[in-house]
Amino acid sequence: MSIVVENLSKTYGAQKAIDGISFRASPGNVLGFLGPNGAGKSTTMKILTCFIPQSSGTASVCGMDVNTHSIEVRRKIGYLPEHNPLYLEMYVREALTFIGSVYKLGNSKRRIEEVIELCGLGDEQNKKIGALSKGYRQRLGLAQAIFSDPAVLILDEPTSGLDPNQVIGIRNLITELGKTKTVILSTHIMQEVEAVCEQVIIINRGKIVADDKLSSLKEAHQNRSLEDIFIGLTGSAVH
Amino acid sequence: MLSILNKEISGFFSSLAAYISMAVFLLVTGLFLWVFPDSSILDYGYAGLDSFFNIAPYMFMFLIPAVTMRSLAEEKKDGTFELLATRPLSDWHIVLGKFLASLLIVVLTLVPTLIYYISVYQLGISKGNIDTGAVIGSYLGLILLGGAFTSIGLFTSSFGKNQIIAFTLSVFLCFITFSAFDSISKLIAFQAFESNLISLGINQHYQSISRGVVDSRDFIYFLSFAGLFLLLTRTVLGARKW
Numbered sequence: 001m002s003i004v005v006e007n008l009s010k011t012y013g014a015q016k017a018i019d020g021i022s023f024r025a026s027p028g029n030v031l032g033f034l035g036p037n038g039a040g041k042s043t044t045m046k047i048l049t050c051f052i053p054q055s056s057g058t059a060s061v062c063g064m065d066v067n068t069h070s071i072e073v074r075r076k077i078g079y080l081p082e083h084n085p086l087y088l089e090m091y092v093r094e095a096l097t098f099i100g101s102v103y104k105l106g107n108s109k110r111r112i113e114e115v116i117e118l119c120g121l122g123d124e125q126n127k128k129i130g131a132l133s134k135g136y137r138q139r140l141g142l143a144q145a146i147f148s149d150p151a152v153l154i155l156d157e158p159t160s161g162l163d164p165n166q167v168i169g170i171r172n173l174i175t176e177l178g179k180t181k182t183v184i185l186s187t188h189i190m191q192e193v194e195a196v197c198e199q200v201i202i203i204n205r206g207k208i209v210a211d212d213k214l215s216s217l218k219e220a221h222q223n224r225s226l227e228d229i230f231i232g233l234t235g236s237a238v239h
Numbered sequence: 240m241l242s243i244l245n246k247e248i249s250g251f252f253s254s255l256a257a258y259i260s261m262a263v264f265l266l267v268t269g270l271f272l273w274v275f276p277d278s279s280i281l282d283y284g285y286a287g288l289d290s291f292f293n294i295a296p297y298m299f300m301f302l303i304p305a306v307t308m309r310s311l312a313e314e315k316k317d318g319t320f321e322l323l324a325t326r327p328l329s330d331w332h333i334v335l336g337k338f339l340a341s342l343l344i345v346v347l348t349l350v351p352t353l354i355y356y357i358s359v360y361q362l363g364i365s366k367g368n369i370d371t372g373a374v375i376g377s378y379l380g381l382i383l384l385g386g387a388f389t390s391i392g393l394f395t396s397s398f399g400k401n402q403i404i405a406f407t408l409s410v411f412l413c414f415i416t417f418s419a420f421d422s423i424s425k426l427i428a429f430q431a432f433e434s435n436l437i438s439l440g441i442n443q444h445y446q447s448i449s450r451g452v453v454d455s456r457d458f459i460y461f462l463s464f465a466g467l468f469l470l471l472t473r474t475v476l477g478a479r480k481w
Binding site: 046049050051052053071072074075077079081083085086087088089090094098099101102103144 | 249326
């Protein structure tokens with residue numbers, strides 16, 4: 001198991017963002033993390049990537065606790081934050097070189113060529129990031145996340161704002177990466193989950209309401225569509 | 240840490256703002272030293288760089304906050320701070336990398352002013368008639384002062400996402416720490432501990448090093464000053480974890 005989360009909670013002031021969630025994720029598996037806006041998806045991801053600490057409970061990545069072995073955990077993780085922040089005034093290659101220098105990778109140059117190839121950045125590799133279209137920025141964000149060849153990939157809405165062709169490209173890449181790594185992917189898009197994820201976690205108001213293989217989840221709900229299942233489990237406001 | 244330093248330096252020099260603020264610094268100090276009659280060396284008649292070293296701290300009060308204001312505030316605003324903080328870098332790496340980068344830029348701004356020294360050296364009646372020891376001491380003092388102001392600038396930049404607030408607060412804090420202690424000590428109420436108050440301010444220590452007397456107390460003062468503000472900066476950055 002490369003990610004083990006036990007009874008994890010996070011409170012912001014009086015508000016509980018996540019409330020005692022537990023789950024596991026293993027390599028060779030793409031885990032879809034679903035939930036309405038504000039359900040706690042991003043908060044969970046921020047705790048796993050050591051950006052903010054939990055209020056209670058434990059989380060570990062590759063057997064290392066996120067609080068006590070923070071730096072080692074971050075070395076194992078590739079993270080694409082929500083909204084994909086980038087240094088807009090940098091050039092594509094410059095940004096990748098910077099990432100390489102952070103990880104002190106010996107053969108940074110060759111790795112840059114590799115990720116440019118993998119993420120389909122070839123045509124835009126000499127541009128300023130500020131001049132890239134949204135799709136290419138997203139690819140660059142992904143390129144930065146996979147740069148150090150991490151064992152665990154955490155992607156917060158990786159395909160938001162992309163056109164259908166780009167979505168398919170990114171999905172194929174994620175599927176490919178998921179064969180050897182542990183990938184956690186958050187999204188609102190149900191087709192995306194059906195296309196790339198084997199395991200699904202649905203989270204609502206900070207609590208896990210479903211955690212199962214995609215196929216068994218569908219069986220348990222009389223083969224309804226994932227969208228219906230999602231609405232059934234989380235859409236308490238809409239009746 | 241070196242990777243952050245590199246990134247900051249190249250980021251700084253790829254923007255026009257860098258060249259403008261450096262040029263303005265050199266222009267103003269040049270005007271004060273060579274042109275304005277009140278402080279011009281040509282009217283003053285002594286081969287010394289005193290008027291440059293007197294005006295430089297006040298220029299630093301604006302130059303350094305302009306250099307440091309974006310360093311953390313912009314990262315927070317663009318969300319790239321999350322990108323940095325989730326890489327295998329400790330908060331100290333980020334703070335020190337940014338501090339050293341800004342300080343290096345300040346030192347680079349000072350390099351062209353060596354021309355002033357060379358000119359005065361050549362112009363003196365009997366060439367070389369300038370107190371070189373005092374000049375070296377003054378440069379050292381300026382660099383230490385730059386370090387103190389840079390740590391203030393970084394601290395105010397860590398507060399939030401707004402660069403203007405960072406700049407304004409930083410100018411204010413630089414001014415207060417540089418000269419307010421001198422002024423306060425003049426109040427009748429504080430006369431009993433006048434010298435203690437004065438030695439809290441930067442000015443006293445800057446003047447002392449500028450005389451060419453390198454006293455370990457002044458060194459310790461500047462190092463602990465910068466250390467304190469860097470510690471505060473790191474604490475503010477770490478506050479997301481409370």
